[in-house]
Amino acid sequence: MYYVGIDLGGTNIAVGILDENLKIIKKGSVPTRASREYPDILKDMAMLTLRLIDETGLSIGQIPYIGIGSPGSCDRKRGYLLYTNNINFKNVPIRQEIQKYIPLPIHLENDANCAALAESMVGAAKDVDNSITVTLGTGVGGGIILNNQIFTGFNGLAGEIGHIVIHQGGEQCTCGRKGCWEAYASATGLIRQTRHAALGNPNSQIHQLVHGDLDKIDAKTAFDAMRAGDATGTKVVNDYIQYVAEGAANLINIFQPEMLIFGGGVSKEGETLLQPVREIVRNCTYFGGGGVPQTQIVTAETGNDTGIIGAATLGLQ
């Protein structure tokens, strides 16, 4: 048996074929060109998939289903993408469109949930049953795995852990609320915080790091400034870590998962980020002591292929 996972992104469509050990044996991608109509985008997706299956020397009969991870909210039962703001998709019948070209069952899932499933299947959480994966990227995405399955809530929309308000009335979030965790702990939030700090501190090394062009600030800039001994960068990083930890402690108080996994761009900072997060969390989770086992806080292991792996394993939950 072989497994096919598709990662539908705003920039690229990536497709991978996994063997029965869940190793990727073939990969390919095409640009999404997201401004197009959905039938054209989904046709490209199907054609790439068929080409890769063919190039691997496989037949359709060796593949039990096609798994698709997409940003936004899905209706899994009907195979519809209800809404995503990254691509201009609203109520798109993904399953029906793909099945025009590939006569296989189609599993559809939110991409953050796919990332969490990938970690649960082959990544950091492969030896535990309950984990939460948080992706610190453009937004703060999340997937909740309970008993080795994606937790979706009764209406399929659960797990929007970036959209818990940690600062009532605070920064405007893209979801409409103010003060969401995403508005503070996303790469976007970190970039905003770095820029704001740089504007208020003309002598900060942040300015040199971006050669005077604040539009060049990325999620690494404040960390680089901190490493260069810059006080402004250090303060930005410390505040950012506090934001990350605050949401992490909220999730632990609610779920007490065996493992809390950080993925996405900012998580590449590794222990520079996680070590202080662990320390703050230890001091602010409920009943953190007393010999009771505590949540492990770690970085994701499935990297750039997480979307493909998660989508490919949707039928194995």
Place this chain on the structure above:
Amino acid sequence: MYYVGIDLGGTNIAVGILDENLKIIKKGSVPTRASREYPDILKDMAMLTLRLIDETGLSIGQIPYIGIGSPGSCDRKRGYLLYTNNINFKNVPIRQEIQKYIPLPIHLENDANCAALAESMVGAAKDVDNSITVTLGTGVGGGIILNNQIFTGFNGLAGEIGHIVIHQGGEQCTCGRKGCWEAYASATGLIRQTRHAALGNPNSQIHQLVHGDLDKIDAKTAFDAMRAGDATGTKVVNDYIQYVAEGAANLINIFQPEMLIFGGGVSKEGETLLQPVREIVRNCTYFGGGGVPQTQIVTAETGNDTGIIGAATLGLQ
């Protein structure tokens, strides 16, 4: 078969016997006198239970287990109460102590989880599988029911939904963090907010309502002032409702439960509280529209007996 539930509170120990339709057929209580040593308190608990069983004309053989709800954190497997700050209990072997007098299996559970189970078994959530019950009392307690079972997390400590920070760096919470939902949305928080507003507004009717004694402010005072047309009371209530709604929206974005149930003292305000909460939540939950079924927000139905009922049904999950 008959079921026995014990509600261990800081003031009273309440015991109830339920018939097979889960109706309470016998009830009794004794003062906890919480300053005593635990063997004395637990002996009183066992004696009251035995007396009620006897008075109902039942034999031990007709009762499958004794369920006990307690504040604090439990080790369900060993039957230990790990910690509670309401009674001075630390690492108390509840099961072992009770079994000195009653030779039956003992189920031990946190009282907020018992309240959630009671609602799930016979209360507002009896027709749904997934619900969250939030008790707005001295603190903000909570119990999460997934697939008709209490969700406890891998280490038994999950569901501390009062201890999600909604206002980073805000009001000091009893748990050690600052800005927890509990610090704002509990009856205690509401009383503090009412008192603070009264102090700042000497002409507010709040002063008359408590006959000039601000120590008499309770969780109803601001609502009463609002009903009397007082601007200060109205502002306190509106702000409080916003706090309640903010945490509710967080929980819905995370869990998408079929039902979110409010119990505890403040929930007696009923629709005065819930109608505006629903409105705020509708506008700030993620993907609140589009024909997808939404969480129902309702008041608890099991009232003062919720602890007994939840404890008595612990073995029926």
